[in-house]
Amino acid sequence: MTGHGLIPQAVAPHATRGRQHDEPSSAESPFELDRRRILNCMAFRRLMHKTQVFVSDGGDHFRTRLTHTLEVASQAERLARLLSINDRLAGAIALAHDLGHPPFGHAGEVELAALMSDHGGFEHNMQSLRVVDYLEHPYPDFRGLNLTFELCESLVKHQTRYDRPERSGPADARLQSLRQGGPSPPLEGQVANLADAIAYTLHDIEDGIGEGALDETILRGSRLWCAAWQQVCEGSSSRPLLAVRRPVLDALAARLSEDAAEASRARIAASKATDVDSVRRHPQELIGFSDSVRADVDELQDLLLKRVYRNHRVVRMDSKARRLIREVFQAYLAEPQLLPERFFARVAEQGPHRVICDYVAGMTDRFCQREHKRLFAPFSFD
Numbered sequence: 190m191t192g193h194g195l196i197p198q199a200v201a202p203h204a205t206r207g208r209q210h211d212e213p214s215s216a217e218s219p220f221e222l223d224r225r226r227i228l229n230c231m232a233f234r235r236l237m238h239k240t241q242v243f244v245s246d247g248g249d250h251f252r253t254r255l256t257h258t259l260e261v262a263s264q265a266e267r268l269a270r271l272l273s274i275n276d277r278l279a280g281a282i283a284l285a286h287d288l289g290h291p292p293f294g295h296a297g298e299v300e301l302a303a304l305m306s307d308h309g310g311f312e313h314n315m316q317s318l319r320v321v322d323y324l325e326h327p328y329p330d331f332r333g334l335n336l337t338f339e340l341c342e343s344l345v346k347h348q349t350r351y352d353r354p355e356r357s358g359p360a361d362a363r364l365q366s367l368r369q370g371g372p373s374p375p376l377e378g379q380v381a382n383l384a385d386a387i388a389y390t391l392h393d394i395e396d397g398i399g400e401g402a403l404d405e406t407i408l409r410g411s412r413l414w415c416a417a418w419q420q421v422c423e424g425s426s427s428r429p430l431l432a433v434r435r436p437v438l439d440a441l442a443a444r445l446s447e448d449a450a451e452a453s454r455a456r457i458a459a460s461k462a463t464d465v466d467s468v469r470r471h472p473q474e475l476i477g478f479s480d481s482v483r484a485d486v487d488e489l490q491d492l493l494l495k496r497v498y499r500n501h502r503v504v505r506m507d508s509k510a511r512r513l514i515r516e517v518f519q520a521y522l523a524e525p526q527l528l529p530e531r532f533f534a535r536v537a538e539q540g541p542h543r544v545i546c547d548y549v550a551g552m553t554d555r556f557c558q559r560e561h562k563r564l565f566a567p568f569s570f571d
Contacts, residue, residue, distance in 0.1 A: 198457060198468050199274035200375050206338035209322070210331040219337050224281040226334045230327065232288040232320045233258075238553035240294040240510075241389075242503060243396055250399060252392050254294075258287050260392055264442070265377075265384035271450035272476075274376045282343045282381040285336070289316025291550040292557045293510030300511040301546055304518050308542035314347045315364075316550055322363065324547060342367045343378025347385070348474075371469035376457075379476035387445050390490060391438050397497040398434055405430050407496055411489040413482075417441040445482065452479040513561050514549060520564045521545045527564070 193201055202218040215222070227233055236255035243251040252260075262283035269276035290313045291297035298313050305311040318341055322333040345367050373379065394414075397403035408414045408430075417440040422428055456475045462468045468475065478486060497503070521527055525541050528548060535544045552560065 194273060195275060196273045196457070197464055198376055198462050199272075200278055200339055200377055200465055202275065202277070204465070208335045208337060209333070210335045212335065218277060220275065220278040220281050220340070223334075223336045223340050224277065224284060226336065227281060227284045227288070227321075230288070230321075230325045230334060232325060232551065233284070235551065235553050236287065236290075238555055239290060239292050240297075240506075240554055241396075242294060242393055242497065243400055243506075251396050254287055254290055257388060257392065258284060260388040261286065261381065261384050264387045264446070265381045268380050268384060268446050268449055268476075269377060271446060272376070272380070272453060274380065278339060278375075279377040279380045279384070282340055282347075282378055283384055285317060285321060285340060285344060286347055286381060286385060287313065287317065288320045289313045289318070289550060291316075291514070292552050292554045293506070293514065296507035296510040297514055297550075299507075300514045301518075301550060304515065305542060305546050308540070308546075311546055311550070313550075314344055317344045317347075318363075318367075319547070320551075324551065338367070339375055339377070342370070343374040343381060346372075346374040346378060347382055370466060371471070373469055373471050373474050375465050376468055376476060379474045382474070383449055383476050383478075386486070387442065387449075390486065390493065391442055393493050393497055394489075395434060395438060397493065397500075398430060400497075400500065400502065402497050402500040402502075407492065410492055411485070413441060413444070413485045413489050417444065445478070445486070448482045449476065449478050452477060452482075510554075513557060517557060517561050517564060518545055518549055521548070 195201060200220075202220065205219045208219075233255075236258055237253055239254035241252040241254055241257045262280045265279040265283040266276040269279040291301055298311070301311040321336050321341065321344070325334050326332050328335070345364055374382070394403060394408070408418075414437070417437045418433075420440050421433055421436045453476045456477070460467075460471055460475055462471055462475065477483065522541055522545060525533055525536050525545070528536070528544065532544050532548050549557070
């Protein structure tokens with residue numbers, strides 16, 4: 190353990206490589222400042238009205254991109270504490286990890302990636318970096334939020350089953366600087382990666398149950414679910430699913446966190462990594478489940494893919510959302526003057542595709558719908 194009660198491979202509370210722009214030093218940890226800036230930025234607030242899986246106007250109880258983000262932060266901090274690494278940095282990374290996500294969930298990302306395929310590409314992790322480096326502009330002396338190297342590095346190295354930032358196209362000087370230390374993020378960034386997978390796996394079960402896409406018979410196809418169910422419902426198997434879903438999910442979360450902590454400790458020890466830089470240089474991430482639990486998680490995620498992500502309501506929403514985004518994007522492309530002035534002013538320097546992509550990616554679901562109506566409704570001229 191270090192003097193901060195953290196293992197030597199962790200990022201110490203004040204051990205940052207710095208920020209892009211110099212600022213006065215403070216006794217407060219730089220990662221606390223990161224956290225506060227993320228929580229106060231407009232992109233974070235807009236997550237409230239961005240789809241996670243089920244569109245929010247289908248019910249008040251489905252997750253949004255904001256509630257997903259808060260659950261990821263909670264899972265990341267929990268696992269970081271189990272591993273004795275920097276939980277405040279891990280939580281801050283989690284809070285920022287989806288700031289660049291477009292409206293309408295992964296359907297929005299798929300459509301923007303297609304529209305930008307010949308113009309630099311689009312990938313929401315890279316867009317999250319663009320948000321915190323450039324698009325947010327709350328301070329007069331510099332663009333962006335001027336977050337720490339460690340947090341920005343973790344954004345561009347964020348990977349889960351559905352996140353592949355390396356597909357975003359060629360790296361510019363900023364990306365190269367963030368990646369030059371090695372292929373892996375610090376342990377805190379790796380914890381945020383795993384916390385993302387834990388959070389969406391668990392909350393998509395609950396949302397799937399609420400939507401009617403999952404029931405007891407379907408969930409019995411998961412070894413993880415069955416084990417947690419037996420732990421919670423032993424001796425009282427007659428309890429209805431809706432009455433016990435939360436305690437079962439809590440038991441499942443505990444099992445996944447404890448397994449990940451135990452397996453990760455073993456990997457860290459076997460890696461011979463002695464500090465943060467040697468973690469960065471390690472060719473594989475050191476935070477993860479044991480092989481047996483990884484197989485069980487894959488089984489559960491496959492079940493979610495078949496029963497939830499390919500649910501007819503999700504497929505219908507995805508199709509409609511892609512068409513909506515495509516039509517709005519193409520309308521701006523045909524007439525860039527339709528953009529707000531502050532965006533149109535950047536077109537000559539950055540090109541219409543990138544500027545339009547920035548604008549559309551920042552939209553909430555409902556703003557995108559309203560903008561489509563403004564652009565195309567024949568009897569509306571506002």
